[in-house]
Amino acid sequence: MMANLFSIFEPSSSIFSLSTNWLSTLLGLMFIPYLYWASPSRWSLMWSKLTQTLHKEFTALLSPSHIGASTMFISLFSLIVFNNFLGLLPYVFTSSSHMAMTLSLSLPLWITLMVFGWFTHTNHMFAHLVPQGTPPVLMPFMVLIETISNIIRPGTLAVRLAANMIAGHLLLTLLGSTGPSLTDSILMILIFSQMLLLTLESAVAIIQSYVFAVLSTLYTGEIS
Template sequence: MMTNLFSVFDPTSSIFSNWLSLFSGIILLPVSFWLLPNRALTIWKQLLGKLDSEFSLLLGPMKMGATLLFVSLFSFILYNNFLGLFPYIFTATSHLVVTLSLALPLWFSFILFSWIRETTHALAHLVPLGTPMALMPFMVLIELISNFIRPITLSVRLAANMIAGHLLLTLLGNQGPLSGIYSVGLILLSQVLLLVLEFSVAIIQSYVFATLATLYASE
C-alpha cells in the first residue's frame, strides 16, 4: 500500500479503490428504463435535452446523430467525477490513462475523417484567412502543433482539476489529528466548502470536456 500523499490516486491502494468503479455506471444504466419517473429523473432528462440542443447548434446541420456521442461522454465523465467524491472510491477521471483513452480516439477520428473526407478544407484550415505570405509556413507549423496537442490538453485539464481538489481535501484531512478543537472546526468548515467546490468542478469539467470535443468535431 502506498503511504504518500498520492496514494488516493492509486487504483490498487484500497479495497474499494479499483477500476470497477469506472464501469459501475454501465451496470446501473438499465435501471433508468424500468424505474418509475420521478423528479430527479425528469430533471436529468431535461438537462440532457438542453445539452443535445446546444451540441446540435455547435455541430451544425451535418450532426448526423453525433450529439448522442457527446451527451454520453458528458454523462460518463460526470458520473465518474461524482463517484470519486465518495470515500474509498477511486477517481477514474483523475488518471491520465482514462482521460487519454477518452480524448485520443475522439481526436484521432476527427483528424482522420477531416483528412480523408474534407482534404481541401483541412489544408485550408492550416492557414487562417488573411495570413501574409511570409507568415504562412509559420502558421502551418503553429496550427499543426495546436492540433496535435489537443488530446493532451483535453486529458490533462480534466485530470489536473480532479487531482487538485482531492489533494486539498486530503491535506486538510491529515491536519485534523494534529490540531486543536477550534482548528478542527475550521478544518471541517473548509472541507465542506471545498466539497461544494468539488461538486461544481465535477459538473464544469464534464461540460468543458464535452463542449471542447464538440467544437473540435465541428471544425
C-alpha cells in the first residue's frame, strides 16, 4: 500500500546513499541503432528515415545561420523520447517526469539563446518586444507581455513535458492499484483499459518529445 500516490516518482534505489534511479536516463543509449553495421537492420533504417525527416523539418524552421543546430535538436528529441518510453516499462525510473531533468534541458538552452541573441542581434531582439503594427498606446503593455512570455518559456517547456508524463503514469497507477479488489469480469475490463492507456501513453511519449524539440527550434529561429 502506497503512503503517497506520488511516491512512484521518488528515487528509492541507492548504493552507498547515492540514488541510482537517475542511471535509467543512460539506458536510452542502449536503444540507439548501430548505423555503422555492414548490413543495417530495419530498426536502424527506420531511425535514419526519422532523423532525416526531423532534420528537414527543423532546418525549415531555423534561419540559414543556424542550420547546423538541427543536429542538437534531433539529439534532444532522441534523449527525451527514449526516456519517455523507458518510463513505461515496469520498475524503470521515469526521469523525464521530474522538473529536475526537464528544467535542466530547457533552462540552459534558453539562457544560451538569450545571451547569444542579445549580444549579437540586439536590435532584432528589441524589435521582437513590439510586434509590427502595434498602436503606440499599447507599446508599453506589449513590451511587458512579450518580456514575461519570453522569461517563462523555459518553465513552460519543462512543466509541459513533466506534467504530461506524470499525468499518464498517475492514471495508470490509480487504475492498477484497484485491481486486487475487483471481480474477474471487471478485472478484464481494467486490463483492457490499461492496454489502451499504455498505447495512449506511447503516443504521448513521442508527441511530447516532438513538441519540446520543435518549440526549442522555434525559439532558436526567433533570435536572428
